Amino acid sequence: MVSGSEHTPDFADIAVVHWQRERPDLDLRAMGTLARFARLNLVGGRQVDAVFAAHGLDRGEFDVLAGLRRTGVPYELSPSHLAEILLITRAGMTKRIDRLESRGLVTRRAAPEDRRSLLVGLTPEGLAVIDAAVTDHTRNESRLLDALTASEVDALDGMLRRLLAHVGAAGDEGHGEGRAPTV
Template identity: 35%
Template sequence: MSLGYPGGDHVDGVLRQWQSAAPDRDASPMALFTRLYRLSKYVDRRVTRVFREHGLHEGEFDLLATLYRSGDARGLTPNALRSAAVLSSGAMTHRLDRLEGAGLIRRTANPEDRRSVLIQLSAAGERLFLDLLDDYLTTLRALQAPLDDTQKQALADALRTLLLPLEATDDV
């Protein structure tokens, strides 16, 4: 059963159904948030496919990306990584163990704190990350292709406006 209409999408059909089923309720917020939810599902599927093609999961990509973009050749402490990725220490340890086992990162002694280690990208990790980054960015560009530059900027600005108060008051 198609819920859209010519020139419309699934959500247009859902909104028509809500209008018919509950005409006394304003379902208009669904126009935005149901589309965001559905879009996130489609994006997640495509991006997950890219990560899997490179043998990684999203969380592992996130850790490698954090290490790469930190610009600190010495590496980052596990706590700094955990904070950036918003992970529990157990989840962080599991991901680090997997990445280290795959030869993508290395743990080195922290010269500033003997009780701590620094996590660094290995040369193999950097190569894999940059290849993956290229494929990831290509995928994101393809996903945003229906938008012109003005629409891309307006959407990014509007989403930032929605995101800022949530980031200020909520843990992700």
């Protein structure tokens, strides 16, 4: 493992050196770090998506199944509650539920307390798929962080929490069709 400033220059270092030459008036300290973070998100995201694809899922479908599974028995939530916890629009949630329902992984039923409301729940097949997928997903996530020690992972986690709080993303309630948290 490389520590401190002892490292082989990478794509970000090269870009920063070029910018320093062309624009020495700019503070470029964050540029390399954020470029590496973006590249990690891109490359790591592809590896995460490959695990989901091996289970016949895309990231959004995984998120819906995982959202239902981690709530516990009976593995049911309203579509609006699912949309809220996954930070997506209700229309986006409806599309995901439609796809999962057509594949027999979730069902919709009237809520017992209000028949105008719906509950979305895992089918036995959906439960089996998400349990297998989340097992492989957690193994893959651990593998992605294998280059770091446990204390480095803890330190990175703490720094990311602070950065997210600083930029306001930790409490972002903006709903959109961007990537939802895959947890």
